[in-house]
Amino acid sequence: MNRFEKCPKCSAEFGSSTDSCPSCGLVFAKWKPPTPWLGEYEYRMVPIMEGAIAQKETATGNEAAEYLEKAVNEMARQGWEFLRVDEMSFVLSSPALFGTRVESRPVKHHVLTFRKKKNS
Numbered sequence: 015m016n017r018f019e020k021c022p023k024c025s026a027e028f029g030s031s032t033d034s035c036p037s038c039g040l041v042f043a044k045w046k047p048p049t050p051w052l053g054e055y056e057y058r059m060v061p062i063m064e065g066a067i068a069q070k071e072t073a074t075g076n077e078a079a080e081y082l083e084k085a086v087n088e089m090a091r092q093g094w095e096f097l098r099v100d101e102m103s104f105v106l107s108s109p110a111l112f113g114t115r116v117e118s119r120p121v122k123h124h125v126l127t128f129r130k131k132k133n134s
């Protein structure tokens with residue numbers, strides 16, 4: 015079913031499927047649906063273990079930034095655009111005696127998210 019709209023110039027009413035005003039001939043800009051963003055990029059998540067960032071003996075406080083910069087630049091050379099960094103933790107669950115399961119202490123992770131255009 016057609017929606018009826020008003021011409022901004024002459025106020026004539028017309029069906030929304032029309033490209034121009036039937037009364038005054040004003041041509042309307044065609045509305046285009048936004049480019050679908052799903053499938054346009056592919057994403058890659060790179061986990062970083064907390065311990066991998068710094069060795070305590072030589073730590074200067076810049077390790078995290080330096081490590082991140084190195085990782086991001088390396089990925090950039092491969093065509094991956096850095097998008098964000100997230101912190102997440104997870105718990106490992108493994109089988110234990112008598113059919114129970116035992117859970118590890120939460121392991122903290124940083125996850126770098128990269129993206130690049132699909133098929134590039």
Ligand SMILES: [Zn+2]
Nearest residue numbers: 021024035038
């Ligand atoms: Zn009109």
